[in-house]
Amino acid sequence: MKLHEYQSKQIFARYGIPIPKGRVAAAASEAKAIAEELGGRVVIKSQVLVGGRGKAGGVKLAKNPDEAEVLAAQILAMEIKGLPVRKVLVDEAAAIESEIYFSITNDRAARKPVMIASAAGGMEIEEVAAKTPEKIIKVHIDPLLGLRDYQARDIAASIDLPREYWKDFSKIATGLWQVYSQNDATLAEINPLVITKDKRLVALDGKMMIDDNAMFRHADLAEMRDVDEEAPAETEARKYGLSYIKLDGSIGCMVNGAGLAMTSMDIVKLFGGEPANFLDIGGGAGSDKVAAAMKIILSDLNVKAVLFNIFGGITRCDEVARGILVAMDEVKPKVPMVVRLVGTNAEEGRKLLADAKMITAETLADAARKSVAAAKGKK
């Protein structure tokens, strides 16, 4: 789950990381009021969950409250990468001396959290990593021991941070570690962390991603989820614990297991079709979950055929069959359905579906071939 900049920075502040004064606004008049409160120049920043807001014109500097109102109105009317801007953050403008990149994320190869910093802040950090990897400093953190002070010091020295800022940097590093570890973040990023002309370190921009698997211990964060930023089908899918990503093809896929789901998409493509989605119903799905999944797939009007590929293990084919029947009863689908059931309780599942008008398949290749043909209107 991604958090907005303003949400991330609110969390940062709780852990002692200095952020600019500012507040979020949903209307231009509100933005003006905030600008008046703050006094001086302000930055109006669109709050959408995609990168490249600056390049898209979604971040603007306003010299006074009136200009803030005008610019906020402009930005609130924008769409960035297809997402309408619903909120803007109004922050006091900082006089920047220099910029630092600073983050913590998971290093899966090292199986440890890694703290990343670079003196080349503010820039696209992937670009820095690709072109001048020596400018990126990485320090692994022992997950049982936590961040140690000397690690922050090592980073400060390695990015040539002037010594007068080391103490504050150390506090920010400790704060960022707490942000990361106490909120189950998969990413806690400050970019840029700036040195201001008046010699302060301030987190000018912030980004956080939270591990969806850890939401059970973060009721407070769950409330921060901005469902406006998701496709309604994805919100619905999450509600049922389904993993769903909408794509542009015509063959809906419902599969158990991420690997098999990807493989089913691959093979649909291999046989000349285009998958309409990635959908993993997960392990041990019951009939209600299957029914929900089917409704989600059919809510996509591009779908011309549906491929069910279930290889039972922890998932039982009879449960899946029951879910399909429930959903068919409710939704009355008009597109052809190709079903392949193998593994745990496959026999029972096939029996349950015997009366429903479905195309059956034995092998995966066979199922893919039949789906592609069905989507093209052939039997």
Add this chain to the structure above:
Amino acid sequence: MKLHEYQSKQIFARYGIPIPKGRVAAAASEAKAIAEELGGRVVIKSQVLVGGRGKAGGVKLAKNPDEAEVLAAQILAMEIKGLPVRKVLVDEAAAIESEIYFSITNDRAARKPVMIASAAGGMEIEEVAAKTPEKIIKVHIDPLLGLRDYQARDIAASIDLPREYWKDFSKIATGLWQVYSQNDATLAEINPLVITKDKRLVALDGKMMIDDNAMFRHADLAEMRDVDEEAPAETEARKYGLSYIKLDGSIGCMVNGAGLAMTSMDIVKLFGGEPANFLDIGGGAGSDKVAAAMKIILSDLNVKAVLFNIFGGITRCDEVARGILVAMDEVKPKVPMVVRLVGTNAEEGRKLLADAKMITAETLADAARKSVAAAKGKK
């Protein structure tokens, strides 16, 4: 540093461990008032920092407030193992079904904290350990991972705790782990943890010892130190970071290093003397510390001679000599002093002491022999 029962139980309560209702009193009338408040029967418990209070008659049951007053007065007039009773704890009396021993301490051989429990609670636990060690359950805790729930469960099962109490026991175990780890305890002990007739688990008695080396992060605990319970000389010694234990002999010893201090005592005894104290001035002691140490030694009127045995390493002999001179100037000691300085800056030290009237020695055996002779009035 040892904490009183009432202090330990106050800390327990902060971590969710149930304790009986009650309060501490310094006067019998106060004890009566508390008993009135609590209603019903109360237990009057002497608060002294030694074991065996029960056997010494320092714990009594009172049926009503008047009896509480009488018994409190009796107990407040007692001395237990030489310590006057200055406070009593007045607790509501519990109807006990059964008793459990439960503690966490450091296992130096395993280099881990160890949780210890026994169904034979309330008894002298050393006796249980000696006679029926199989009744003592020990579970080691990983210091980086902390106590896990299954460990508490394992203990509950191993001491045959009825299953209905497992959940509460688990919470108490978690609380005790926090008590231990968040307060740098070297011992956090509940003995007994009782099951009451009305089916609750309650920590009836509590004991905590805190690591003196960790006091820098526990200002709150430092305030709990009861200096009334210490010999004034020990309080004074602690103030200067000296390790001092008063003994019954006549030869005062001032040595640097615990091992050498013990050896100096051993060799004094080997040559027919009796050490008056153990005193380690520690590593790198300055002259003020040495002067304080000397004053503490001389405050013991049994002392007939003083042995200074300093083998310089991190401690510098010249600093020690300076401290001796300062102290001699202030205290004007009348007993003979035997000095042996070897190691770092020994030459400078010897020069500084050349004018003071002191007996010098080359070897440790020589120093011990001379001290014993000096204490007996021989030269």
Add this chain to the structure above:
Amino acid sequence: MSILINKNTRLVVQGITGNEGLFHTRQMVAYGTNVVAGMTPGKGGEWVDEKIPVFDSVKLAVEATGANCSVIFVPARFAPDSIFEAADAGIPLIICITEGIAVQDMMRVRNYIDQKKVRLVGPNCPGLLTPGESKVGIIPGDIAIPGNMGVVSRSGTLTYEVLYALKLVGLGASTCVGIGGDPINGTNFIDVLEMFEHDPQTEKVVMIGEIGGTDEDKAAEYIASKMTKPVVSFIAGQTAPPGKRMGHAGAIIEGGAGSAADKVKALEAAGVKVAKHPEEIPSLLK
């Protein structure tokens, strides 16, 4: 021979009285796995199907039954503790089926068990199957037959496809190991490839990978430098849209690696035949 599990495996099932735990325990028993104990806190003293004793902790189960392998069917929020518990109880082989464990939990788990002499397989994996001898986990027993192919896979159900495809042409497996698809897991490709390399029964190896991470690339290096037995592979996710998982920092760490195309390239460079779809694998093994 086989690897990891065989007829001598004495299994304890953590979470045996739960819905999934019970279902798959029965499946394992039916297959012939020697399930010696179950474990559910608070249910010690009960029996499952009148023949498997249930204990309150893994330690108690090990003491009473000599269990030497554990399988975990416990909800994700409790599963990390279940792994710690099995490791502390001295179980040398722990298979965690549970899916959806938080990444930071798994980092703690992995860093802890690395200190102990413990092998964890999974989490989020289908478990192990040594056809005809023992099955630990949820791989349907009837989709594989005994044979000489070692199978190792990051995917769950995709593994079944492959076993099933092998069976349809009469090819059997020595052992099938599902290592699980989570970013942090206990056993990786190289660990299993090494075991297959040293297992006399295994003649050829099938390795099923997918997009993300660099495990397949490391496996390719290992195969090129250390393996004498032929390896056939399939990589899932050729059509997966990129960047759906992690943002900036993740991309930096993985250095842009992790695409299916890159993995296929690395494997082919190591002399591995890579199938276009799973049902093509049997023909590549001929």
Add this chain to the structure above:
Amino acid sequence: MSILINKNTRLVVQGITGNEGLFHTRQMVAYGTNVVAGMTPGKGGEWVDEKIPVFDSVKLAVEATGANCSVIFVPARFAPDSIFEAADAGIPLIICITEGIAVQDMMRVRNYIDQKKVRLVGPNCPGLLTPGESKVGIIPGDIAIPGNMGVVSRSGTLTYEVLYALKLVGLGASTCVGIGGDPINGTNFIDVLEMFEHDPQTEKVVMIGEIGGTDEDKAAEYIASKMTKPVVSFIAGQTAPPGKRMGHAGAIIEGGAGSAADKVKALEAAGVKVAKHPEEIPSLLK
């Protein structure tokens, strides 16, 4: 030969600009120890006595100077982090002189460094001395001469007594190792006895113990079963009043062990000659 330190030791001093750190650095340099770097946070770029560069972190010191040994003179509340830092920087031998580190801190330290290939000596120890070659720590250099006696001790200044007593009769040391007197430390008697047993230069070993713990008893077992070289010992604390350290639970754990008399008995049973006082040791080595 010698153990642990010699002419090739490249030392970094943690806390070099502190009072004690600076004093003993000069002593070590005067003795001939190759002090290649110092480390004090915030003082990187400075120089000590115009010849030892100071760095902001151990990692930076190691990168710049190839230091392979560290000695720690840092106040007790910061010393645990100094040990972590040295271990993380890949220093294989860390000597911690600092006294008064909290026990729970040391439990975390020890459990952490046990995961790494790192040897910690101390804390609360006088350090190491290989006479004529290198001294790391605070043992006064002029009290010992090169020779064939291995010396290992839990005590600080008591060790000096023994070295000095040896020197007075012309006996020298191969290496002297002060393992420190804290309840939780990095290196114990057995570790050092094993090194001496395998060191060609060492002919006999002197082991200085004291009351508390069971390290001497374990050493006695080791000596009886594994050592061929003669061992002479002294145990401090014969007259120490009992029970001044820990209460109930500690006594349970140590099972009543830890008295000087018990230790002497165990050592004598293992064939070790035990001196009545430290100055008696030289005659027992003859």
